Amino acid sequence: MKRNTWQRQAVRDALGERPGFVSAQELHASLRESGSPIGLATVYRALADLAVEGDADSLQSDEGEALYRACASSRHHHHLICRSCGRTEEIEADDVEEWAAATAARHGYTEARHIIDVFGLCPACSAG
């Protein structure tokens, strides 16, 4: 059975307030600055749980850090991420889903999944 602790809720809330992807370390620091005495290990565990439950998306940054983001829809989707400020848009693309599945099938691959993320500079950062 899963218990409802203020720590899990705090992580959920803090993640929800962020517009883009954050690392566990960053989120932990942010929570501590807000006065929460939450532990680092707990943040890691909470984020891992959220990702498993489908309430958060995760990806590996180029530097090998795991990044998380609250995701609004539990439907399958991808991200358009600002590589300067981290802002993220959720995007859907049925065409691309089909392409991925078809490509895998054409090569005889089964059980296809994919990673598709687009990185750029958001309007604000493009202007700055």
Place this chain on the structure above:
Amino acid sequence: MKRNTWQRQAVRDALGERPGFVSAQELHASLRESGSPIGLATVYRALADLAVEGDADSLQSDEGEALYRACASSRHHHHLICRSCGRTEEIEADDVEEWAAATAARHGYTEARHIIDVFGLCPACSAG
């Protein structure tokens, strides 16, 4: 100036013999088993260099390990990767390139790049 050492060549060769993505650690172990006294740090450096020069592709595994693969064409391309045995096919998809660029533009994002990788089970592993 860049020097041509047998170590760099050994890494290049070892990488070329692999059908799929390998980690630096794995490649190092493999080289040592073959009798080479090459050092771990050197393998890391050689792989990083190859990636910068465009002679190898790199990606981050789900576990946060950096994986490398020799790439035949220096043209932009993506990968279809067997998640059981690591075998990899290089794939090109102009449609998807355009989609990524168009999607970024539609949201006002500039300087778009993307990560697109498809994972599945290759024919051999699907059968097994």
Place this chain on the structure above:
DNA sequence: CCCGCTATTGATAATCGTTGTCAAAAGCCT
């Protein structure tokens, strides 16, 4: 062919993100 300069190597230590440990604290049910 040998010298010497400098890039490279490699053993080891250091770093960094992440996970395991385990006693103490807090949920949840009755």
Place this chain on the structure above:
DNA sequence: AGGCTTTTGACAACGATTATCAATAGCGGG
């Protein structure tokens, strides 16, 4: 409130990667 279990959190452990730095070995010139 009581009791049973999950969760927490400080800390140690871990694994991948990078920095350190003296020893080594390309490579160009004489």
